Amino acid sequence: MSVEKKKISRFELLMDAGFGAQKAGDILITAFAKMGKYVYIEPMIPAEISPPPRTRPALSGVIIRLADFDITNIGNDTDIILASHEIVLDRRIDDEETNVNCRVLLDMGDKPANEESYEKVCKRLTKMGISTYPFEITAESKALIQSLSNSGQNMYYLGMLSSIYNMPKEIVIAEINKTFGKKLKEEILSKNIKIYENGYDYAKANILFSIEVAGVPSQTEKILIDGNTSLSMGIIDAGIKLFSGYPITPASSIMHTLAKVFPSYGGLVHQAEDEIAAIGTAIGSYFGGVPAITCTSGPGLSLKQEFIGYATAAEIPLIVIDAQRSGPSTGMPTKTEQSDLPAVLFGNHGDNTKVILSVANVIDCFYAPQMARYLTEKLRVPVMLMSDFQTANSYKVIDKPKVTEMNNVDDIQDFVLERFHMSRLPANIEMVRDNQAAPGDLQGMRRVTGLNSDHLGQINYFSKTSQRAHAIRNSKIHEVRKALTKPEMFGPEQGNILIVGWGSSRGAIEEAINSCRAQGIPASGIHFKIVYPFPLMIKEIFSKFKKVVTVELAYGDEFKLSPLAMLLRAETLIDVQPMIAKATGRPLRPRIIMEQVKELLS
């Protein structure tokens, strides 16, 4: 038995939907984290609830990246795959994310009934140079699984993976107990643990390799959290009191999380009859002076546009979370993309004035609602908070963020502003309407309208008044522009090539630049969290590089500029080109970025 010591490794567990692959993944990464290893987990979720087992759409699973240093993204290629049958494996191989030395552990349990199919897939693996380790669940465990009405298979695989990754059995069993202890009857729980142990022992005896990634248990408080849960907690910490939403993937889980806990923190969760109603109710609340938030994805964003324009004109604060997914139309609800940028920025009719905030990771998710509140209440323009499927669903172990318990937006802490590369806005921002009172103010009675208004808040169709209202709304955005500080940069601030990205691409860019530099390839990177407006100094930053290229999960080709590249060109008149502009639904990979850089520099 050989133990391979590694600094970093990525593996996958692939099963049919509904059999607990994600649960097994959660247990395993918590155990890893306890041992002081760094983890990043990306679930693979089918768009349907429970597609028929043993079909390609049924693929459900987890990708886990494990390292002895902090990691910021899901990485490049997979070293080990454990698949419950050949069909989910075949489907996943299509994504071309396997390492050249990838090893596949394939459960042969279904083979007798599906000889031909198994053989075909195994041949495919051999052709790709992937070594296959066939195995079967032991008869005793099969009987146990049957007695649990066909559940518990995930525990067997969990056992195998813990053994392969050299985890002490007890640590994982403790996590199983923590996860199921309260939910399962004693007898069922002990059967699950038995299956886990059997899987563990089987792998120890039969799989003749194991991988060891070092870890030092840390003394600092750590939490394990995914993007949407972090956003939900951030909403509470930001002092928002009303959440108004409509079910849509991948935004829905924010509503689920808040529905359980928000009342305990003085909040209300409203499930509206449609996307339009959801945003209207958030606007009503904010007109009443009570901070509110609405959230959506994909088609819901299109439906909300009229009200976004209304909030702009009526100067009512508004925060809209857009958890992006693949489009257009229904697209791929459970795949990631960054192509909503133009719709978010230019989506409503007439002149558009709004601030776009994006999140790069789960910590940003926690602080973004405060930033959004600060911006929208100071400026009374809509703030669009952009996340994506990948950030929404990926888990990470992080140092516990500082909770700030914000009430008044002027109390926003400097470190939060710095996190989004912004300084404080001026105390007084000019508004179209002089009076911005909320109901209850005896002296402040006023009416707001989406019709053009003068400084008294009265309907006014004169040319000068319209021009004035436009100028003031835009000057609010210019105030943000002026308050923006230099965005985060990786590598030297001048050179041959600058990689530009926004939102969830940060981790892949940072890692790619580090790898490039480690190999002596001179490349730099820059990442935007506030995607609109851009800071005033970007032209100056860009002009210090021979080439400026974007990496984004949005479609572009030789004739079509991808969204970020298009915007940056318009803003800077610099020949920004998309280097990676793909709509595959899969996260950006640092290695691909590096390869492209090499090609561009040669």
Place this chain on the structure above:
Amino acid sequence: MSTHVENKSAEPVTVKSLNTDNPRWCAGCGDYGILMGIKRFMVDRQLQPHLTVHVSGIGCSGRAPNYINTYGVHSIHGRPITVALGLALARPDLDIFIESGDGDALSIGGNHLVHGINKNFNCVFLLFDNELYALTKSQTSPTTRKGHPTNTQPSGTYLDPLNPLTLVLGAGASFVASTADWMPDHLASTIAAAFQHKGFSFVHISQRCPHYDPNAFDYKTSSWFSFLKHEKGITPDKRLAEKTEVVEHDPTSLEGAFKYASSERRYFGLFYQNSAKACYDDILHKLRDSAEKKPRAKILDRFQI
């Protein structure tokens, strides 16, 4: 809808104090009558303007909040109910009125009307029904009478009109009343009864549009309609009631309400009232108020590994 005033103005509320700049409706428009009815009611009740919000959609009716010196949200087409709900959830101390039209509430905003009714949140909903799209220059609306020519159906409106009263009764409205812009006393009493009711109080108002359909309502005579009357109901207009039928109808009877609502003949008065229907805003507030309170400082503790 009932009010609980916290900070009160020393100044009495008068029709004059409720005026803003001059309305921009056509001369003779029924909207003037409705506006006056709202103001008269506010004066009668001394409703505090700074704790009152009028919310509207788009159309001639949508302009109403701009002409009442309270707080107001002139929102977007078809969606005032959604905004009003936000106010009701966020600020239960406020009195909320919604001004909407037949196009606004029954066409583009039909979905919200159904769900506003089902949620039964506390507000007074006034449907200004002039039986056509007016502000966009005379198009067929859901309540335009069959055969009436409009700019979109010039040979005469094709379909039978949708019946707003049976629609809302069918959706489970807890309060359904009907009145007309040309009956000031009846209008003000109807608004008062709607305000008194806790929940989503639906008031249908037949509204004249002399500019596009001067012949829609014969407001000088009353033989073409009847009044509904009951001790728990709304007092019929004295002058008009003398020359027409007055029917005794118990507003707790849903069956009776449907009978009059679906009749060919028009009835004004209180069709239906059900004070037992649950209010969504109350439910959410109770859920919040009765939840075990937890400190925000510890919000991330449960994710600790």
